[in-house]
Amino acid sequence: MQTAENQNPKNPSCARVLMHLLRQYDVDTVFGIPGVHTIELYRGLPGSGLTHITPRHEQGAAFMADGYARASGKPGVCFLITGPGVTNAATAMAQAYSDSIPMLVISAVNRREDQGMGRGHLHELPRQQDVSRAFCIWQHALTSAEQLPDALARAFQVMRAGRPGPVHIEIPIDLFPAPMPGQLEDYRATPTPSLPAPGGDAISTASKWLAAAKSPVILLGGGAQHCGEAATALADRLAAPVFESLAAKGIVDERHPLCGGANLSFACVRDRVESADVVIAVATELAETDRNLVRENYHFSGKLIRVDIDPAQLVCNARPDLAICADAEATLTALSAAVPDAGEPRRQSSAEEVESLLRACRSEWWPGSEGRFPWVQALRDALPTDGVLVTDSTQLAYNTNHALPLYQPRSHLTCTTGYGTLGFALPAAIGAALASPRPVVGLIGDGGIMFTLGELAAAVEQKLSLPILVWNNSGYGEIRDFMDEAAVEQEGVNLQAPDFVALARAFGAEGCRITQPEQLGKAIADAFTRKGPTLIEITAP
Structure with a gap:
């Protein structure tokens, strides 16, 4: 049904501007369960161009948003009610945080004048943001409707420009119908940021090490999802085996003769990684879950080059000899251009080595x-x-x-x-x-x-x-x-x-x-x- 507000875009409500801006940021699907506190939020949905999917539990909403984000590369979005909506979704949000999955969570929160007062209002949760603080990369609670555009701009910037994860924006229920200045078309998305390119000195050093290497190895993590072609090209150039974490599985086509798949938990692959004279680890935590719960980390005998968009990850679990804080795809592409071709005989030898390692992996499978x-x-x-x-x-x-x-x-x-x-x-x-x-x-x-x-x-x-x-x-x-x-x-x-x-x-x-x-x-x-x-x-x- 067309409301007066839908027909007249002047001074649109906060909820209407939210839906408009989500479309501006290329969101097409949202997951959520309407509740009494989000009725006015949903008033902005008809005619917005957004498809709403109703799960049967808020945990399902956040898991659906997670799956949507992993499959598409775009942030998954879910709408949650105050209180139990947030706590029901918490486990799925924590999973997304652990796996660096971009997720935008828009939740209601009690009216501004009621917050922190303990008056026993419906769905009241003292300090609701504290629930999600441990597993969100950024949070914001609106105190006025006019903050919405800036809050959304920052949310999409932090999900796109650094290590992604869940973002939580709380909107007090009294702000959903609040009028916003101007007209809908006045509100536009902030452009997607450019990702940092690797420095020339770092590429020069890394390329010298890789050119001189006799037994290099490439390790890929889940943050390299956009790097399939670049990673394959560098592997071919170096004639280097590629091994993937479980989150990275499929980034390099596992039919490729240099791809050793997600087999980092097996001793034969571990030995190969530890004996490499140069390892380049790209967008990976080098965590025990990447090794399928093998707790002990690698003992690198050669040089370790780490590439990650997040500076904290460059020293997590293993100290590198060279740390490159930059976009993974740009770094891999620059290295491919800088290193000499290893030649077909060496590629063939490495392919035979990978085939032998894959056979050995199967012999290490656990009973059953x-x-x-x-x-x-x-x-x-x-x-x-x-x-x-x-x-x-x-x-x-x-x-x-x-x-x-x-x-x-x-x-x-x-x-x-x-x-x-x-x-x-x-x-x-x-x-x-x-x-x-x-x-x-x-x-x-x-x-x-x-x-x-x-x-x-x-x-x-x-x-x-x-x-x-x-x-x-x-x-x-x-x-x-x-x-x-x-x-x-x-x-x-x-x-x-x-x-x-x-x-x-x-x-x-x-x-x-x-x-x-x-x-x-x-x-x-x-x-x-x-x-x-x-x-x-x-x-x-």
Whole structure:
């Protein structure tokens, strides 16, 4: 319905300007659940050009925004109510913070005159910003409607110009209808900032070291998602093996003969990295989650060059011999232009070395993996070459991390890289499917999906052709194995699973149950033909 305000753009409300500016910043989708405190916020939504997706829980809203951001490279946006909306979304925001995912959270907060007074108003949360302070890269609470344009400008600058992460802007509920000066067209986005280029001296030093190196290695982290072509070009130029963190999986096409994939947890790869005479580590924390929970860091015997947009990360976990605080893509491109070509014989030798290392990795797989390998291969065969795999913390996903090759950046969205919460994959896959025309497959365990099962309803509403694989090992299988290994009596890990197929159909989705890897290809292919999600329950061997 057209309101008087929608018809007359002069002195538009704060909520209306917010929607207009979000479109100016190239936002097209927002995730949120309306509440009594955000009614006036939603008055600005009709006619704004924004698509609103309603999850079934605010945690799902933030996970969807996270998946949207990972798949698209643009900030994911969610609207939250005061109090429980913020606390419900906190876990998903913390996951995004841990993995450096750009997310803009717009929440309501109680009226300005009520804040800090403890009067017992609905959804009142004393010091609401304190809840998100630990996992936001920037926060702001509006004290006047006129602050909105500057607050949004700063939010997008910090998400785009440095190490990204969640940003939280609070808007008091009395400001949503507040009139803003001028007309809507007066409000424009601030241009995207240019990222810093590497200094000439740093490139000169790094190129000399790399040109003289006999056994260089390239390590890529999740912050290099935009660097696939540049990283591949430098690897070819140096004839250097490339290894990726779990967050970086797919940045370099894993079919490339110099790509060793996300196998940094295995001793054979670790030895190769530690023995390299020069290592160039790009946009990576060098953290234990990059090494799949191998706690001990590398002992670099050669020179370490670190490249990162965040100066703090340049000395985190390992001190470099050369630190380059600059955009990763610009740095890799400059190095490719500066180093001599290593030549085809050396490229062939390095390719043979990588092939040998990949064979050795499989021999290091932990017990039980061999029984899951046919499922990994079946999933690789079923996933289109441009497909996106969204994984949760579940046993089969730990194997796909290493053994399922991916071919494009932004094709591996996983919560196993940092904060490691359960329940990520279903809503994040929904967000990814809404963000990208590429086919998306979600993989989650029978325990993890119970955290966010209700989001199947949102996927049904959006008619997403989305296969969701549920690895059903009757509980928390990985923790069960750890208890056995530690000689701890199993407690709390053997769960009563529901009938997932019946549950899926109750939501209006399709469901099927398979027991053999040979059945997976058809199940996924059929799911891609449906206008709605398909839950594929896999009975774990």
